[in-house]
Amino acid sequence: EAQVTQNPRYLITVTGKKLTVTCSQNMNHEYMSWYRQDPGLGLRQIYYSMNVEVTDKGDVPEGYKVSRKEKRNFPLILESPSPNQTSLYFCASSRMNTEAFFGQGTRLTVV
Amino acid sequence: DQQVKQNSPSLSVQEGRISILNCDYTNSMFDYFLWYKKYPAEGPTFLISISSIKDKNEDGRFTVFLNKSAKHLSLHIVPSQPGDSAVYFCAARGGGSNYKLTFGKGTLLTVNP
Numbered sequence: 001e002a003q004v005t006q007n008p009r010y011l012i013t014v015t016g017k018k019l020t021v022t023c024s025q026n027m028n029h030e031y032m033s034w035y036r037q038d039p040g041l042g043l044r045q046i047y048y049s050m051n052v053e054v055t056d057k058g059d060v061p062e063g064y065k066v067s068r069k070e071k072r073n074f075p076l077i078l079e080s081p082s083p084n085q086t087s088l089y090f091c092a093s094s095r096m097n098t099e100a101f102f103g104q105g106t107r108l109t110v111v
Numbered sequence: 112d113q114q115v116k117q118n119s120p121s122l123s124v125q126e127g128r129i130s131i132l133n134c135d136y137t138n139s140m141f142d143y144f145l146w147y148k149k150y151p152a153e154g155p156t157f158l159i160s161i162s163s164i165k166d167k168n169e170d171g172r173f174t175v176f177l178n179k180s181a182k183h184l185s186l187h188i189v190p191s192q193p194g195d196s197a198v199y200f201c202a203a204r205g206g207g208s209n210y211k212l213t214f215g216k217g218t219l220l221t222v223n224p
Contacts, residue, residue: 004154031210033211033212035214042200042214042216042217043200043202043212043214044214045211045212045213048210048211090155092212094210096210097143097210099145099157100145102154102155102156104152104153105153105154
């Protein structure tokens with residue numbers, strides 16, 4: 001089954017404690033990206049990657065890092081999480097010019 | 112600057128009637144438009160798309176219309192069903208090598224039995 005898998009689904013952490021949200025896709029897609037969804041703001045892109053070792057900032061990259069060492073994986077790293085990063089996060093993948101497939105989301109709370 | 116706007120935060124319709132969700136955009140470089148549907152506790156799922164070279168695309172009960180001169184698109188759902196109740200996001204993709212999706216804020220559709 002074609003899918004984008006994120007882990008964990010839910011996470012509560014404390015300010016400053018580094019965390020990683022994993023994302024994996026099994027569709028051999030070149031393009032992957034991370035979004036955050038906040039009330040009244042819709043989905044905003046954090047980072048994206050057009051292929052292995054090629055990443056770039058989206059609209060709201062501050063406080064986040066990503067890596068793309070393998071085509072299927074695109075982890076999101078928060079080196080020092082802060083409460084304003086409490087949000088619902090989605091990973092997505094696509095071929096370059098087709099619709100994006102989304103993971104089920106990771107609800108992160110930073111206290 | 113919000114490049115994709117969904118001005119109606121919510122919409123309520125009766126089962127069997129038509130649902131019309133609207134979306135406006137400002138960037139004339141957008142060349143591909145998509146609608147996503149999102150249920151609570153799930154990721155957005157792709158619904159239907161349209162290229163900027165077309166003005167209509169239909170898939171079963173769902174039709175998307177694009178008016179490039181007005182920079183406006185709409186999603187029609189006919190007939191609406193209670194299972195269609197969800198948040199609908201309009202998204203647009205920039206032209207050329209920019210594959211980023213820019214999303215609107217979403218419209219919550221409620222279909223009443």
